[in-house]
Amino acid sequence: xxxxxxxxxxxxxxxxxxxxxxxxxxxxxxxxxxxxxxxxxxxxxxxxxxxxxxxxxxxxxxxxxxxxxxxxxxxxxxxxxxxxxxxxxxxxxxxxxxxxxxxxxxxxxxxxxxxxxxxxxxxxxxxxxxxxxxxxxxxxxxxxxxxxxxxxxxxxxxxxxxxxxxxxxxxxxxxxxxxxxxxxxxxxxxxxxxxxxxxxxxxxxxxxxxxxxxxxxxxxxxxxxxxxxxxxxxxxxxxxxxxxxxxxxxxxxxxxxxxxxxxxxxxxxxxxxxxxxxxxxxxxxxxxxxxxxxxxxxxxxxxxxxxxxxxxxxxxxxxxxxxxxxxxxxxxxxxxxxxxxxxxxxxxxxxxxxxxxxxxxxxxxxxxxxxxxxxxxxxxxxxxxxxxxxxxxxxxxxxxxxxxxxxxxxxxxxxxxxxxxxxxx
Numbered sequence: 001x002x003x004x005x006x007x008x009x010x011x012x013x014x015x016x017x018x019x020x021x022x023x024x025x026x027x028x029x030x031x032x033x034x035x036x037x038x039x040x041x042x043x044x045x046x047x048x049x050x051x052x053x054x055x056x057x058x059x060x061x062x063x064x065x066x067x068x069x070x071x072x073x074x075x076x077x078x079x080x081x082x083x084x085x086x087x088x089x090x091x092x093x094x095x096x097x098x099x100x101x102x103x104x105x106x107x108x109x110x111x112x113x114x115x116x117x118x119x120x121x122x123x124x125x126x127x128x129x130x131x132x133x134x135x136x137x138x139x140x141x142x143x144x145x146x147x148x149x150x151x152x153x154x155x156x157x158x159x160x161x162x163x164x165x166x167x168x169x170x171x172x173x174x175x176x177x178x179x180x181x182x183x184x185x186x187x188x189x190x191x192x193x194x195x196x197x198x199x200x201x202x203x204x205x206x207x208x209x210x211x212x213x214x215x216x217x218x219x220x221x222x223x224x225x226x227x228x229x230x231x232x233x234x235x236x237x238x239x240x241x242x243x244x245x246x247x248x249x250x251x252x253x254x255x256x257x258x259x260x261x262x263x264x265x266x267x268x269x270x271x272x273x274x275x276x277x278x279x280x281x282x283x284x285x286x287x288x289x290x291x292x293x294x295x296x297x298x299x300x301x302x303x304x305x306x307x308x309x310x311x312x313x314x315x316x317x318x319x320x321x322x323x324x325x326x327x328x329x330x331x332x333x334x335x336x337x338x339x340x341x342x343x344x345x346x347x348x349x350x351x352x353x354x355x356x357x358x359x360x361x362x363x364x365x366x367x368x369x370x371x372x373x374x375x376x377x378x379x380x381x382x383x384x385x386x387x388x389x390x391x392x393x394x395x396x397x398x399x400x401x402x403x404x405x406x407x408x409x410x411x412x413x414x415x416x417x418x419x420x421x422x423x424x425x
Contacts, residue, residue, distance in 0.1 A: 099128040099349050099362070104143050112151045114244045115164050120206035120348075122148065122161065126171075127350050128362075130159075131191050132198035154238065157228060158190035158266070163240040164247060166221040166332050170387055171199045172310035172404050173294055174359050187266035188401040189389075189424050197294075200350065202310065202357050202364070203334050203387065203406075205246075209346060210354045211337045217248045220383065221332045224251035227269040234269060267398070268424040275415035277326035277390060280306075284313040285370070294359070295370060300411050305374040307407035308356050309390065316390065316402055325393035326402065329422060330412070332387045336372075336380070356406060378408045386412055391424065398423040 102125045112118040125144065130136045136159050145156040154163035161168055169189065175197025180186040186193035205211040205218040227234035236255045240247060283297040283305075292314070298307040309316070316326075337354045345351055349363035356370040372385060385406045391399040399422055 099124065102129065102144075104140060104147060107144050107147045107151075110151055112148065114242060115152050115154075115161065115240060116206060116244050116246075118148050118152045119161065119164055119167065119204065123201045123204050123207055123350050124348060126159075126191065127174075127198060127200045134195065136192045154240070157237065158187055159192040160190055162237055164245065165226060165237050165239050166223070166249070167201075167204065167219060167247060169331060169389070170201065170203045170404055172202055174198050174200050175294055176312065176315060185266065187268065187425055189268055193266075200359055200364075202352065202359070204350070204352075205335075207346075207348060207350045208337075208352055208354055209343045210340050211335070213340065213343070214335075214337050216335075217246045218335045218337075219246075219332055219387075220248040220335075221250060222330050222386075223270050223272055223332070225270060229265040229267060231269065266425050269422070270424075271419060271421050273330045273417040274327045274420050274422075275412065275417045277328055279415050280328075282309060282313045282316070295356075298405060298407060300414075304377045304411075305371070306378060306411040307373055307385075307388075307405055308370055309403050309405040310356075311403040327391055327393070327399075328388045328405070328407065328412075329391055329399075330386055330417065331389055333383050333409070334385050334387055334406070336382055336385060372406065373408045378410050384409050388412075391422070394425075398425045400425060 102121070107121065110117075110121075112121070125141075126136075130138070130141050135141055141159075145159075145161075148161065149155050152161075152163065154161060156162065157165070171191045173194070173196075177194040177196040177199075179188065180193055180195050188194075191199040201207070203219075211218050221239070226237040226239075228237060229235050238255060239249045241249050279301060281299045281303075283299060285293045285295040285297060287293060292312055294310065294312055296309040296311065296313040296316075297305050298309055300306045339353050339355075345366045351366070352364035353366060353369050355372055357364040358368055358370060359365075378384070386409050388405050388407050390402040390405060392402050393399055401424065
């Protein structure tokens with residue numbers, strides 16, 4: 001069973017901070033040095049196994065303490081009511097599974113004819129190895145990227161595959177993370193710019209059997225173009241619109257840049273719709289023992305659960321020395337697919353159910369997921385969930401990535417989003 005901690009504000013010492021991030025510690029380029037961090041940064045403790053409810057329909061409930069102190073009831077059982085997974089021999093020994101160590105020979109042996117299979121394997125490599133052990137800059141990883149580029153097309157930009165750039169941007173931390181010592185060399189929008197815990201890809205449809213079995217697109221980008229580098233000579237990120245990949249991209253050109261993109265620049269430029277972050281509050285998700293998990297619920301001004309942020313609430317904060325500016329930027333939208341009762345779990349630890357999966361004990365849970373929003377207030381539709389990036393303004397005309405989240409389109413539109421030119425580093 002999971003609980004939500006109250007986000008009610010505590011008194012501050014003579015300063016004003018946004019209510020949605022008050023009394024928290026700063027995360028970002030001015031985060032504490034490595035020497036100042038505890039051996040367990042962010043207070044991450046492995047959540048205990050949630051107990052099954054006695055509900056005959058298989059659903060599980062949680063009690064949530066909202067910021068106004070009221071108690072509400074919501075469901076965390078993704079496989080509830082209509083969908084109950086069948087137990088199969090293939091999943092019986094899953095708890096003992098150890099993720100395989102992948103190397104260059106595994107990617108050469110592919111073969112990968114498109115990014116549909118390649119991204120699923122890339123996900124496993126990044127989640128289980130290179131983001132955890134810091135080998136993202138190693139020659140081995142560079143060789144694997146070169147092999148995938150050779151087989152599937154498209155270079156890598158700071159560790160993110162260019163052809164499926166919209167999907168790769170949706171990486172999320174598995175625990176507490178901090179910006180690297182030299183952020184100018186490691187952009188915030190890539191997982192290679194962070195250290196601490198590893199990352200995963202909770203919205204990767206290639207590792208979600210329920211979505212993989214469905215017809216049609218699974219992700220629709222809301223960005224017309226991404227440009228890399230200086231404004232006078234940018235490289236336009238070349239994203240795939242291949243039907244096999246099933247990723248809908250609204251704009252295909254004009255492409256700019258006469259050379260191969262390099263990692264010498266950390267600047268990502270694009271136009272996007274944004275809304276102010278102060279319109280929302282966060283509720284930290286915790287487990288039975290009140291240990292924080294790397295998830296926070298988004299609450300609108302009417303105290304309604306309207307989405308989730310894939311990070312700890314206490315790592316997203318206001319600073320003591322100046323007022324900070326945070327906004328949500330619309331990147332894309334993900335298709336909502338129901339869980340299928342006859343789908344058996346693959347052996348991969350990164351396989352997950354549809355919706356917002358829960359990462360626990362180095363793998364995604366299969367029969368449970370976070371509730372995406374309160375469906376008593378918001379309508380459920382196939383494309384209602386928006387993928388957003390929480391960003392922080394850095395005063396010099398550019399922004400820094402803080403976290404990835406999902407938000408219901410109804411509450412997004414209610415904030416009257418405005419279109420802005422974003423310079424992300």
